[in-house]
Amino acid sequence: MPRLLTFLPAVVMAAVFLWFAQVLGPVAAGNIPEWSWMWVEGLGIELAFRLDGLSLIFALMVSGIGAIIFLYTSVYFKGHEKLTRLLTLLALFAISMLGLVTADDAITLFVFWEGTTVTSFLLVGFDHEKQKARDAALQALIVTGVGGLALMAGLILIGFEAGTFRLSEIALLGDTLATSALYIPIVILVLLGAFTKSAQFPFHFWLPGAMAAPTPVSAYLHSATMVKAGVYLVARMSPALGGTELWIWGLTLFGAVTMVWASVLALKQTDLKLMLAYTTVMALGALMMFLGGDSKYATVGVATFLVVHAMYKAALFLTVGLLDKGAGTREVTNLGGLARSMPITMMIALLAGLSMAGFPPFLGFIGKELKYEGALAVMSEPLFVATAALLANAMMVAAAGLVAISPFWGKTPKSPKPAKDPSIGLWIGPMMLALMGLGFGLFPDLLAKYIVNPTVTSIAPGTAYVKLKLWHGINVPLVLSLITFGLGFVLYQGRFVIRAALNRPTFGGIPAAVVFDAGLASFKRFASWSARTVQGGKMTVYLRISFAVLTILIWGVHLISTDSLVPQPEAIALIPLVVVLLIAASAFVVLITNSRLFGLCALGVVGAGIALIFTFYSAIDVAITQILVEMLVVIILAVALVKLPAMPVERNFRAGDALIATAFGVGVAFVVVAVLAHPFDPRITEFYEAASLPDAFGRNVVNVILVDFRALDTLGEVAVVLIAAIAAVAALTAGKIRKSGEKP
Amino acid sequence: MNSVILRTATRVLVPLLLIVSLLILWRGHNEPGGGFIGGLMAVIAVALYAIAAGPNAARRALRVDPLTIAGIGLLAATAAGLWGVVVDGAFLKGMWPLLTTAPDGSKAGLPVGSVLLFDTGVFLTVLGSVSAILFALEDAVYAHSHREAE
Amino acid sequence: MELVLAALSGFLVAAGAYLMMSGQLVRFLFGLVLLSNAANVVIFAAGRLTYANPPFVPDGAKIPDPSVANALPQALILTAIVIGFGLLAFALALAFRAYQSLGTVVMDDMRACDPPEIPTSTEKPSA
Known part of the structure; x- marks a missing residue:
C-alpha cells in the first residue's frame, strides 16, 4: 500500500466527524434525523437509524477519536507489513461502532453489536503468532459473545413485549415493560449483555487481557469506544427499563463494586497500559453506577464524564504508546526523569493526567464535581455511592500521578534506551485530545449546549436544561474534591508500599480470570471426554x-x-x-x-x-x-x-x-x-383425484402426482439418485485401490 | 457368466425389454407405468446384457457413458420445469402445446408436453444412474478378483 | 389389516436395527434393506388400505370412483423405493471399497480416519 494511502482512513474519519458535528445544531434544537429501510418485513425488523443526542455524542467520539487513532496508527506502524490489515480491521470496527450507536432498531443494534465483538476479537488477536494474544482474544470473544447472546434474547423479549423493535418507540412506552411479566428476565439479559461488554465485575477480567492488542487499538476500542457500548445500551434502555428497584440496585451495586475494585487493581500494576486498562474499568463502573442513579445530576454526570473520560483516557493510552516508542518500555518502574528528553510527551501526559485527576480548570474537574453531586442526589443510598466514588476518585488521582508524573519526575533520566519525543504525526493527535480537555473546561457552555443537554434529554426525557460551571461556590462536592486530592496525594506518595502490599500472593482471593480459565479448561476436558x-x-x-x-x-x-x-x-x-x-x-x-x-x-x-x-x-x-x-x-x-x-x-x-x-x-x-x-x-388425495384428468390430462393418479402435481419433489429425488450414482462410482474408481491386507 | 442359453436369450430379451420400457414410459400417464418403472425396466435390460456379455460390452452397446445419460435426464427434467417458467412464469407448470381449447372449455388434441419431457428425464436419470453403479461395481469386483488371482 | 402391517413394520424395523448394530458389513447391508422396506410399509399402512381398487380415472369419467385407494402414499412410496435403492447402492459401493482398502469387514476396525486412540487433552490453557 502506498504510504500516502495509509492516511486515507484518517481523512475519511475526519470527514465523518465533521458531518456529525454539523448535525449538532439541528439536534440540539430538537430536529432529530432518521433513516429506515424495511429489512425483514414479516418480523417487523427494519434497518433503522436515528441521531438523537445520545447517539450523536457516541458518534462524535467514535469518529473524532477514530480520526486521531487512524492517523496515529499509520505513523506508529509505518512500514509494518500488516498495516493494511490493521487499518482495515479498525475501519470495520469503526463502521460497526457507528452502526451500533446510531441504530434505532433493536435487531439492527444487535447486528452491529456483534460486529464490534468480532472485530475486537480480530484486533486483540492481531499479533496472532503470540499465544498470549490468541488466548486474550478468545477470552474477550467468549465473554462478550455470551453476553451478546443474552442481549439478543433480551432484545427479542423486549420486541415481543413492546410490539415493536424501534428503540425510539420503545423509549416512549413508559412503564409498559417495567410492569410486564417478563421484566425481570429482560433486565437480567440486557444487563448481562451490557456488563460483559463494558467489563463490569465479575466480567472485568477480559479487558486487561485485551491489552494484548496494539496500543492504538487499546486506546480506541478498549478505552474510548467499544467498552462504552454497554454504557450506551444501558443509557438507551433507561427510559423503557429504568426506574425500578431492580434496575437501580443492579446498576448501582455492580457499578460501585467494579469501580472500587478496579481502582485497587490499577494501583497494583507496573505496566502503564494495564494500569490504564483498570482505570478504564473503574470509569465504566462509575458510569454504570450513575446510570442507576436516576437523578438529573447523575445523568448529567454520565454525559459529561463520558466525554471527559474519552478524551483524557485516549490521550493517555496514546501517551503510553509514545513512551513505549520513545523510551523503549511501558514499565513504570523503569521510567523516570524524562521531562527534559521528552518534553512534548510530558506536556500531553500532564494535561491529560490533570484532567483525569480532576483538577480545575480541566473538564475532568467539572466531571468529578458532577459525579459527587450526582452521588449525593442518589435517592436510595447517597452515602454508599458517595463513599465509593470518593475512594475510587482518590485512587484515580494516584493512578493519574503514576501515569503522568512518575515517568517524568526526578533528576536522573531512566529508560531502557535514549529517550526522545516521537515525530509530530504521533503526538499531534493525543495533544489535540489533551488540549480539548482543557478547552472544554474553560468554556463548559459549549459542551453543555451541544452535547450534554441533548444526551440527557435522550436518557431522561423531560429533564430541564443544565448549565455546566467550573465554580459552584463552596459546597459539599468541593469539600469532597479537596478530600479526594489529599487522599490521592497520600496514596501516590505511598505507591511503593501499596504496590508491594497488593502484589502479595495472598491478596484478593481467586481472580476472576483464573476462575474463567479453570472453567474453560474443564469445559475442554468435558468436550474431549464426550467426543471420545x-x-x-x-x-x-x-x-x-x-x-x-x-x-x-x-x-x-x-x-x-x-x-x-x-x-x-x-x-x-x-x-x-x-x-x-x-x-x-x-x-x-x-x-x-x-x-x-x-x-x-x-x-x-x-x-x-x-x-x-x-x-x-x-x-x-x-x-x-x-x-x-x-x-x-x-x-x-x-x-x-x-x-x-x-x-x-x-x-x-x-x-x-x-x-x-x-x-x-x-x-x-x-x-x-x-x-x-x-x-x-x-x-x-381428493384434490389430486379431482384434478388429475381435467387439469393434468392423466388417468393414472399416482403418476400424475409424481410428474405434475409434485414434480418438484420428483426432480429433487432423481437428482439424489444421480448424486448417489456419482458418489458410488467415485468411491469405487477414485484413487489407487490398495491390495487388501496391505497397510494403509 | 458364460452360458450359451443366456447369451442367446439375451439377444432377444434385451431389445424386447427396452421396447417395453419405452412403452411403459409412454403409457404411464394413464395406466400403470411411468418414468421410474420404465427406467428400472431398461436398467434390467442393461444388467442382463452386462451379465451375459460383461460390463465393457454393455458399456459399448450403450455408446454413451451412463452418467452422461443420467445427466441428460436430469437436464431434460429441469428443462421441462423451465419451459413453464418461460411460458407462464411458474417452475414445472404443465405445458400442453398440442392441446387446443374449444369455446365450451373442453380441450382437444394430443396430451403431450412438458410432463412427458419430465417423465423422460426421470427415465433417463434412473437408467443412467443405476447402470453406472452397476458397471462400476462389476469393474471393481473384476479388478479385485483379478488381483487376488495373481 | 392396517394393524397387521403396523406389527410387520415394527418387526422389520427391529430386525433391521439389530442387524445394523452387528458391526459386520454384510449384516449391516441386510439390515439397511429391511429398514427401508419397513419405512415403505409404515407409509403405506398410515395411508389406509383399500383392497383391489387402484386409483385410476376410468374411461368416460372425469374423476375416479370415490372408493379407490389413496394415491398419495403410493406416490410417496414409489420414489422412496428408488431413493432407498440409490442409498443401498451407495452403501454397497462404500462397503466394498472399504473392504478393499482396509482389508476387513468388521466395521469397528475401519478407523483409518480416526486415530487409534484419541489422546486425553492435557494441555493447560494459559491465561
Whole structure:
C-alpha cells in the first residue's frame, strides 16, 4: 500500500466527524434525523437509524477519536507489513461502532453489536503468532459473545413485549415493560449483555487481557469506544427499563463494586497500559453506577464524564504508546526523569493526567464535581455511592500521578534506551485530545449546549436544561474534591508500599480470570471426554447411540401424547395375512442366518412379499417398482457379496442391541397405531383425484402426482439418485485401490 | 457368466425389454407405468446384457457413458420445469402445446408436453444412474478378483 | 389389516436395527434393506388400505370412483423405493471399497480416519 494511502482512513474519519458535528445544531434544537429501510418485513425488523443526542455524542467520539487513532496508527506502524490489515480491521470496527450507536432498531443494534465483538476479537488477536494474544482474544470473544447472546434474547423479549423493535418507540412506552411479566428476565439479559461488554465485575477480567492488542487499538476500542457500548445500551434502555428497584440496585451495586475494585487493581500494576486498562474499568463502573442513579445530576454526570473520560483516557493510552516508542518500555518502574528528553510527551501526559485527576480548570474537574453531586442526589443510598466514588476518585488521582508524573519526575533520566519525543504525526493527535480537555473546561457552555443537554434529554426525557460551571461556590462536592486530592496525594506518595502490599500472593482471593480459565479448561476436558465417548471411531457405538436416541424420542412422544391409541376394529384378510407371515419369517431368516446366500434369498422373499402386499391393496405402480428394484438389489448384492469374505458366524446374542432394536421397532409400530387411531383426512388425495384428468390430462393418479402435481419433489429425488450414482462410482474408481491386507 | 442359453436369450430379451420400457414410459400417464418403472425396466435390460456379455460390452452397446445419460435426464427434467417458467412464469407448470381449447372449455388434441419431457428425464436419470453403479461395481469386483488371482 | 402391517413394520424395523448394530458389513447391508422396506410399509399402512381398487380415472369419467385407494402414499412410496435403492447402492459401493482398502469387514476396525486412540487433552490453557 502506498504510504500516502495509509492516511486515507484518517481523512475519511475526519470527514465523518465533521458531518456529525454539523448535525449538532439541528439536534440540539430538537430536529432529530432518521433513516429506515424495511429489512425483514414479516418480523417487523427494519434497518433503522436515528441521531438523537445520545447517539450523536457516541458518534462524535467514535469518529473524532477514530480520526486521531487512524492517523496515529499509520505513523506508529509505518512500514509494518500488516498495516493494511490493521487499518482495515479498525475501519470495520469503526463502521460497526457507528452502526451500533446510531441504530434505532433493536435487531439492527444487535447486528452491529456483534460486529464490534468480532472485530475486537480480530484486533486483540492481531499479533496472532503470540499465544498470549490468541488466548486474550478468545477470552474477550467468549465473554462478550455470551453476553451478546443474552442481549439478543433480551432484545427479542423486549420486541415481543413492546410490539415493536424501534428503540425510539420503545423509549416512549413508559412503564409498559417495567410492569410486564417478563421484566425481570429482560433486565437480567440486557444487563448481562451490557456488563460483559463494558467489563463490569465479575466480567472485568477480559479487558486487561485485551491489552494484548496494539496500543492504538487499546486506546480506541478498549478505552474510548467499544467498552462504552454497554454504557450506551444501558443509557438507551433507561427510559423503557429504568426506574425500578431492580434496575437501580443492579446498576448501582455492580457499578460501585467494579469501580472500587478496579481502582485497587490499577494501583497494583507496573505496566502503564494495564494500569490504564483498570482505570478504564473503574470509569465504566462509575458510569454504570450513575446510570442507576436516576437523578438529573447523575445523568448529567454520565454525559459529561463520558466525554471527559474519552478524551483524557485516549490521550493517555496514546501517551503510553509514545513512551513505549520513545523510551523503549511501558514499565513504570523503569521510567523516570524524562521531562527534559521528552518534553512534548510530558506536556500531553500532564494535561491529560490533570484532567483525569480532576483538577480545575480541566473538564475532568467539572466531571468529578458532577459525579459527587450526582452521588449525593442518589435517592436510595447517597452515602454508599458517595463513599465509593470518593475512594475510587482518590485512587484515580494516584493512578493519574503514576501515569503522568512518575515517568517524568526526578533528576536522573531512566529508560531502557535514549529517550526522545516521537515525530509530530504521533503526538499531534493525543495533544489535540489533551488540549480539548482543557478547552472544554474553560468554556463548559459549549459542551453543555451541544452535547450534554441533548444526551440527557435522550436518557431522561423531560429533564430541564443544565448549565455546566467550573465554580459552584463552596459546597459539599468541593469539600469532597479537596478530600479526594489529599487522599490521592497520600496514596501516590505511598505507591511503593501499596504496590508491594497488593502484589502479595495472598491478596484478593481467586481472580476472576483464573476462575474463567479453570472453567474453560474443564469445559475442554468435558468436550474431549464426550467426543471420545460418543465419537470414539467405533461404528457400532455410533449406530447404537443413533438408534437409542431415536427410540427415546419416539417413546417420549408416545408417553407425552394424550391421544387415544385405540384404532377402529378391522377385518383381517386371510391371504394377505399369510403373505405377511411369510415376510416376517423371511426377515427372521435374514436375522439369524450365517450364510450370505441364504440371507440374500430371504431378503428377496421379503421384497417380493411386500410387492404382493402392494398388489393386494391397489398399489399397482408401487408393486411393479418394488419388484424391479428387488431384482436390482439382488443383482448388485450378488455381484459384490460374493467377493466379500464370508460372514463371521455370530455366536453371541447381543442382549443390549436386542433391547434397543425391540424398543425401536415397537415404538415405530405404535406410531402407525397412533396414526390409525386418528380419523383419516382425505382432502389432499381428493384434490389430486379431482384434478388429475381435467387439469393434468392423466388417468393414472399416482403418476400424475409424481410428474405434475409434485414434480418438484420428483426432480429433487432423481437428482439424489444421480448424486448417489456419482458418489458410488467415485468411491469405487477414485484413487489407487490398495491390495487388501496391505497397510494403509 | 458364460452360458450359451443366456447369451442367446439375451439377444432377444434385451431389445424386447427396452421396447417395453419405452412403452411403459409412454403409457404411464394413464395406466400403470411411468418414468421410474420404465427406467428400472431398461436398467434390467442393461444388467442382463452386462451379465451375459460383461460390463465393457454393455458399456459399448450403450455408446454413451451412463452418467452422461443420467445427466441428460436430469437436464431434460429441469428443462421441462423451465419451459413453464418461460411460458407462464411458474417452475414445472404443465405445458400442453398440442392441446387446443374449444369455446365450451373442453380441450382437444394430443396430451403431450412438458410432463412427458419430465417423465423422460426421470427415465433417463434412473437408467443412467443405476447402470453406472452397476458397471462400476462389476469393474471393481473384476479388478479385485483379478488381483487376488495373481 | 392396517394393524397387521403396523406389527410387520415394527418387526422389520427391529430386525433391521439389530442387524445394523452387528458391526459386520454384510449384516449391516441386510439390515439397511429391511429398514427401508419397513419405512415403505409404515407409509403405506398410515395411508389406509383399500383392497383391489387402484386409483385410476376410468374411461368416460372425469374423476375416479370415490372408493379407490389413496394415491398419495403410493406416490410417496414409489420414489422412496428408488431413493432407498440409490442409498443401498451407495452403501454397497462404500462397503466394498472399504473392504478393499482396509482389508476387513468388521466395521469397528475401519478407523483409518480416526486415530487409534484419541489422546486425553492435557494441555493447560494459559491465561
